Amino acid sequence: MKLRISALVAIGVFAVASGGALAAIPTLATLVTFNGGNGESPYAGVIIDANGNLFGTTEQGGAYGYGTVFEVVNMANGYAIWRAQ
Numbered sequence: 718m719k720l721r722i723s724a725l726v727a728i729g730v731f732a733v734a735s736g737g738a739l740a741a742i743p744t745l746a747t748l749v750t751f752n753g754g755n756g757e758s759p760y761a762g763v764i765i766d767a768n769g770n771l772f773g774t775t776e777q778g779g780a781y782g783y784g785t786v787f788e789v790v791n792m793a794n795g796y797a798i799w800r801a802q
Contacts, residue, residue, distance in 0.1 A: 748796045753778045756785035
């Protein structure tokens with residue numbers, strides 16, 4: 718399954734998953750949902766490193782309410798949020 722990062726919106730990070738050339742309709746996969754504790758109001762977008770890990774920031778939320786820097790790790794079985802600080 719291929720993932721194409723498609724959106725960073727006020728509630729999370731999303732990707733479009735396609736099963737290959739014969740897949741009729743791609744599906745939307747939620748990679749991260751922000752709940753205040755791990756950040757709130759994602760800002761600007763995400764960047765991707767050579768390993769497929771995603772990095773981004775939020776404007777609010779986190780331990781002190783001033784936002785977070787987060788990493789979404791590309792794991793063998795999908796993505797997982799690793800850290801929001």
